[in-house]
Amino acid sequence: MAQSVRPFLMFEGSAEEAMNFYVSLFHGSQIRRIERYGPGQQGAEGTVFRAEFTLAGQEILCIDSPIHHAFTFTPSFSLFVECESEAELDNAFSQLSIGGSVLMPPGNYGFSNKFSWVSDRYGVSWQLNLQ
Structure with a gap:
């Protein structure tokens, strides 16, 4: 490999x-x-x-993991998604935020047309971007 x-x-x-x-x-x-x-x-x-x-x-x-750990996911590592459309970003945000937490709600923060950051119900952090 x-x-x-x-x-x-x-x-x-x-x-x-x-x-x-x-x-x-x-x-x-x-x-x-x-x-x-x-x-x-x-x-x-x-x-x-x-x-x-x-x-x-x-x-x-x-x-x-078969072993319980005292740690989980942290927002300092996230999956960054370049969304193809505003609809894709909005859908991903709405689905990923169910049971999770919103770190930055969807909006224009000056560096892209639309951006959001969310931690999902499993604790995985996602940055969703619409260039």
Whole structure:
């Protein structure tokens, strides 16, 4: 396999749910592969051992950690999305903000036509931009 750098998201039991949600929001997105924990393995049977998915062509890896950690996602790392249209930005914002928190509501902040920053219900941070 060729050397690559990809975002890696660690969940605690909601990786598959999050992937399905994310790929439903952006064109050119799909779940490419899911490996699951089996009987007698460290993680809960059926949860995600390792998965690969793409969002608008960007490859992302994720897992369901079998170990509880004292940390989670932080807004200091976010997924930055160049939206194709205002409708795409508005839809993504409305879906991602359900159960999450709005860090910057949609608006013109001077550096683009429209921008928003939201942390979703899984704790993943998203910057949505309309150039």
